[in-house]
Amino acid sequence: MTGELTGTAALVRLALRRDRWLIPAWVGFFVAIATFSATATVDLYPDESSRIAAANTINSTAALVALYGPIYDPTSLGALAMIKMTAVYAALLSVLMVILVVRHTRAEEETGRLELVGAGVVGRAAPLAAALLVVGGASALMGLLAAAGLAGAGLPISGSLVFGAGWAATGLCFAAVAAVAAQATTGGRAANGLGFMVIALAYMARAIGDLAEAGPGWLSWLSPIGWNQQIRAFAGDRWSVLVLPLAATALLMPASFALRRRRDLGSGLLRDQPGPAVGRLSSPIGLAWRLQRPLLLAWTAGSALLAFVMGSIAHNVAGLLDSPGMAKIIQQLGGEQGLTDAFLAAELGLFSTIVAAYGISAVARLGTEESAGHAEAVLATASPRIPWAASHWLLALAGVAWLLLVAGVTTGLGHALAVGDSSQVLRITVAALARIPAAWVLVGLVVAVWGVWPHATAVGWGAYAAFIVVAEFGQLWGLPRWVMDFSPFTHSPVLPGPDAKLAGIVWLTMVAGALLAGGSAAFRHRDLAG
Amino acid sequence: MVGLVKHFGRTKVLNELNLSVAQGEVHGFLGPNGAGKTTTLRILLGLLRADAGTMRLLGGDPWLDAVDLHRRLAYVPGDVALWPTLTGGEVIDLLGRLRGGLEPQRRASLIERFELDPTKKGRAYSKGNRQKVALVAALASDVELLLLDEPTSGLDPLMEEEFRHYINEVRGDGRTVLLSSHILSEVEALCDRVSIIRDGEVVESGTMAQLRHLARTTVSADLTTVPEGLADLPGVHDVVVQGQRITASVEARGMAPLMAAMSAGGVTAVTSAPPTLEELFLRYYQKAQP
Known part of the structure; x- marks a missing residue:
C-alpha cells in the first residue's frame, strides 16, 4: 500500500503548479462573496426588528x-x-x-498525460491521492478564510467557524463523490457530468425537503447540501452535524481507491463495445449532433424531472404563508394566483439561468474540438469554416430552446395536474419559451470570444458567473442600475404574470445574433489554433 | 510558394520560405523538429494564414480558395486526433464524405492492406492504428494531391512497406505527393525530389542526384608515395594520412584535381563512397549549431 502512494508529493506540486491561478481565484471569489454578504447585511439590517421582518418574509416565500x-x-x-x-x-x-x-485524475488519464507520469516512479494510487490532497487543502483553506472573513465582518466567532467548517466539509464530501465518479467513467467530461448530477440531486432533494411542511422533510437529511444547512451556523451552531459529511467522505474516499485498484489505466467500470465499421455521418452538423447528443439527453432528463417537481409544488406556495404582512403583499400581487405566478416566473427564470450553462458547455465544444486537432481534420476537407462553426452553435441554440421547452411543458404538466387545470400547460410553456433569448446571448458571447481568442472560451463561464452574482447580490450591494443591466437575464420577460416586458425578447435575440455573426466572421479570418 | 513568412507571436517560424512541387512528383520535405514543416503544410491547407509571400496550390490561393482546393487534395496530419466516441470506420467515412466522397473499393482494400479494425472506438486505438485511420481516410479518396505530415510515424515496418507500395502506385497514377518525413530511407526510396528546411528556410532543393552532387564524397586510397599538398587542393577537405593510406572528403569540384594528384603518386587501391542522405542531412542540420 505504501508503494501505491509513492510520488504523491511530486504530483501535489504538479497540481499546485497547474492550478496556481485557478485555486486562488476561486477561493478568493467565494471568500469575498461571503465576506461582502456579511458586511452588506450588517449595514442593511442594523436592528433586530428589521432582521426579523426580513427573515420572516424569506421563510414565508416558498420560491426563496x-x-x-x-x-x-x-x-x-x-x-x-x-x-x-x-x-x-x-x-x-x-x-x-x-x-x-x-x-x-480522469481528464489527465484521458489525454494520456497520466501515462507519461505513471511510467515514472509513481504509485498507482498517487494521482488520486494527490488530487484529493490538493482539493481537500483548497476546501479547508476556503473554509478557514471564509470563517476569518465573516468574523472580521463582525459576525460571532463561533458561528463563523462552524460556517467555514461546513463549507470545507461539503467541498470535501463532493471531492470524494468526484473521486468515485472519475473511476466509473472513461471520459473527463462524463465524470464531471456524473459529479454535477449528484450535486443537482442533492440540491433538489433539500429544496423539496425544505418546502414540505409535514411531508418528506427527511429528504433534506439525505443531501450533503441539506447537512450544510442543518449545521445551522449562527442559528444554533450544531457542530455535531459535521459528522455526516465527514462520514460520507470517509466512506467514499476508500471506495474510490478500491475502484482504482481494480481497474487498468485508461479503463472505466464499463468496457468499450465495438461500433459500426461503416459510418453514416456525412456533414459537420451530423458530427456535431453526434458529439453533443449524450450531453443533451442527460440534460433533458434532468430538466424534465426538476421542472415537474417544481411545477407540482407551485400551488402550495400561497398556503405556506401565514404572516399578516404577507397577506397584504399577496393582495397587491393579484391574489393567490398572482403569488403562484410569481413563484412560477421565478422558477422559470432559474431554469433559463441553468439552461444557459448547458448552452455555454455545448458551444464551448468549438474550443475543445479546435485544440484537440479535430477541427483541423474537418477543415482540411472541403468543409468551409463557417458551416463547421455554425453546426456547433446552431445545435447549442437549439439545445437551449429544447431544454426550456421541456422545462416549460413539464413544469406546466406538474402544475396542471396539481390544480386540475389543463390550460396551465400551454400558458407556462409559452412563459418558458420567452426565456430562451437570454440564454442565447450567453451562447453568442462564447462564440464571439472564441472567434477572436480560441483558447479563451472560459471567459464565457466568467461572464456567466458575474451575471449570476450581479443578479443575486446587485440590490444587496447597491450596484447601479446600468451594471445590473449588463446581465441578459435582467431583460427576460417575467412570465407568467401581468408585467411581462416583452420587448426584451427582440433585443436579446438581436444581441445574440450580432455576437454569433461577429464571432463567426472573426473565426473565418484567423489562424486555426492547435 | 515564394518568400513565405509566418510569425507566431514574436517568433518567426517561416523566414522567406520558397518551395515548389511539380505536378506528378513525390516530393520529400525534410527538416529537424521545429523547422517549420507542419506550419508550411497548414498554410498550404488554409488553416493558417501566411504573413507575407505568394503561393499557388493547384492553380488556386490556399487561403481564399481553401474549400475548392480541399476537394482535390487529402491530408494526413502529423498528430492524428480521433473523436473518442466515433469508430475508425465512421471517421474514415465522415472525412471522405466531407471531402466529396471516397471510393468504397479502395477503402475496403486499404483497410485490408493496413490490417485495420474499423469497428473500434477512437479512444481505443493505438498511435499506429490512429495513423492508419488517417491514412485510409486520405488515401481512399480520388484526389490529385496528397499532403502527408510524417505519415508513417507509429507504423510497424510491415505497414511502412505497405505504405511505400501504395505511394508508388499513387505515383503511377500521376498524382502528386508532398511528404514530410524524418525517415531518410523512406524519402530516399520514395521521393523524386527533396527539399530540406531549416529554421523556416528551404536550404536545399533538388533531385536526389543533384543533392548528392552537392555533398562530399568520401575517398580513401592506398598510394605508393603520398604527394605533398593534397590538403591544399580546392574542394578537398579533412585529409588524413596514415602511412601509405589517405582518406579525404571531397566536393564534386575537387574530384578531378585529387584524382590527378593521386595518380601522380601511384594508386594501388581506391574506394569512393557516395554521400548518403544521412550525411547530407547531418551536414545541413549541423550548420544550425554554432
Whole structure:
C-alpha cells in the first residue's frame, strides 16, 4: 500500500503548479462573496426588528425557501447574511471541487498525460491521492478564510467557524463523490457530468425537503447540501452535524481507491463495445449532433424531472404563508394566483439561468474540438469554416430552446395536474419559451470570444458567473442600475404574470445574433489554433 | 510558394520560405523538429494564414480558395486526433464524405492492406492504428494531391512497406505527393525530389542526384608515395594520412584535381563512397549549431 502512494508529493506540486491561478481565484471569489454578504447585511439590517421582518418574509416565500432554504433563527444576523451561502454557494463550490478532482485524475488519464507520469516512479494510487490532497487543502483553506472573513465582518466567532467548517466539509464530501465518479467513467467530461448530477440531486432533494411542511422533510437529511444547512451556523451552531459529511467522505474516499485498484489505466467500470465499421455521418452538423447528443439527453432528463417537481409544488406556495404582512403583499400581487405566478416566473427564470450553462458547455465544444486537432481534420476537407462553426452553435441554440421547452411543458404538466387545470400547460410553456433569448446571448458571447481568442472560451463561464452574482447580490450591494443591466437575464420577460416586458425578447435575440455573426466572421479570418 | 513568412507571436517560424512541387512528383520535405514543416503544410491547407509571400496550390490561393482546393487534395496530419466516441470506420467515412466522397473499393482494400479494425472506438486505438485511420481516410479518396505530415510515424515496418507500395502506385497514377518525413530511407526510396528546411528556410532543393552532387564524397586510397599538398587542393577537405593510406572528403569540384594528384603518386587501391542522405542531412542540420 505504501508503494501505491509513492510520488504523491511530486504530483501535489504538479497540481499546485497547474492550478496556481485557478485555486486562488476561486477561493478568493467565494471568500469575498461571503465576506461582502456579511458586511452588506450588517449595514442593511442594523436592528433586530428589521432582521426579523426580513427573515420572516424569506421563510414565508416558498420560491426563496426552495432556492436558499429557510432561516432557522429569525433574530440572527449571521443566518440572514449567509442565507445565499449555505445552499446555493455551497453547491457552486462543490461544482468547483468536482472540476478540480476530475481535472487531475480522469481528464489527465484521458489525454494520456497520466501515462507519461505513471511510467515514472509513481504509485498507482498517487494521482488520486494527490488530487484529493490538493482539493481537500483548497476546501479547508476556503473554509478557514471564509470563517476569518465573516468574523472580521463582525459576525460571532463561533458561528463563523462552524460556517467555514461546513463549507470545507461539503467541498470535501463532493471531492470524494468526484473521486468515485472519475473511476466509473472513461471520459473527463462524463465524470464531471456524473459529479454535477449528484450535486443537482442533492440540491433538489433539500429544496423539496425544505418546502414540505409535514411531508418528506427527511429528504433534506439525505443531501450533503441539506447537512450544510442543518449545521445551522449562527442559528444554533450544531457542530455535531459535521459528522455526516465527514462520514460520507470517509466512506467514499476508500471506495474510490478500491475502484482504482481494480481497474487498468485508461479503463472505466464499463468496457468499450465495438461500433459500426461503416459510418453514416456525412456533414459537420451530423458530427456535431453526434458529439453533443449524450450531453443533451442527460440534460433533458434532468430538466424534465426538476421542472415537474417544481411545477407540482407551485400551488402550495400561497398556503405556506401565514404572516399578516404577507397577506397584504399577496393582495397587491393579484391574489393567490398572482403569488403562484410569481413563484412560477421565478422558477422559470432559474431554469433559463441553468439552461444557459448547458448552452455555454455545448458551444464551448468549438474550443475543445479546435485544440484537440479535430477541427483541423474537418477543415482540411472541403468543409468551409463557417458551416463547421455554425453546426456547433446552431445545435447549442437549439439545445437551449429544447431544454426550456421541456422545462416549460413539464413544469406546466406538474402544475396542471396539481390544480386540475389543463390550460396551465400551454400558458407556462409559452412563459418558458420567452426565456430562451437570454440564454442565447450567453451562447453568442462564447462564440464571439472564441472567434477572436480560441483558447479563451472560459471567459464565457466568467461572464456567466458575474451575471449570476450581479443578479443575486446587485440590490444587496447597491450596484447601479446600468451594471445590473449588463446581465441578459435582467431583460427576460417575467412570465407568467401581468408585467411581462416583452420587448426584451427582440433585443436579446438581436444581441445574440450580432455576437454569433461577429464571432463567426472573426473565426473565418484567423489562424486555426492547435 | 515564394518568400513565405509566418510569425507566431514574436517568433518567426517561416523566414522567406520558397518551395515548389511539380505536378506528378513525390516530393520529400525534410527538416529537424521545429523547422517549420507542419506550419508550411497548414498554410498550404488554409488553416493558417501566411504573413507575407505568394503561393499557388493547384492553380488556386490556399487561403481564399481553401474549400475548392480541399476537394482535390487529402491530408494526413502529423498528430492524428480521433473523436473518442466515433469508430475508425465512421471517421474514415465522415472525412471522405466531407471531402466529396471516397471510393468504397479502395477503402475496403486499404483497410485490408493496413490490417485495420474499423469497428473500434477512437479512444481505443493505438498511435499506429490512429495513423492508419488517417491514412485510409486520405488515401481512399480520388484526389490529385496528397499532403502527408510524417505519415508513417507509429507504423510497424510491415505497414511502412505497405505504405511505400501504395505511394508508388499513387505515383503511377500521376498524382502528386508532398511528404514530410524524418525517415531518410523512406524519402530516399520514395521521393523524386527533396527539399530540406531549416529554421523556416528551404536550404536545399533538388533531385536526389543533384543533392548528392552537392555533398562530399568520401575517398580513401592506398598510394605508393603520398604527394605533398593534397590538403591544399580546392574542394578537398579533412585529409588524413596514415602511412601509405589517405582518406579525404571531397566536393564534386575537387574530384578531378585529387584524382590527378593521386595518380601522380601511384594508386594501388581506391574506394569512393557516395554521400548518403544521412550525411547530407547531418551536414545541413549541423550548420544550425554554432
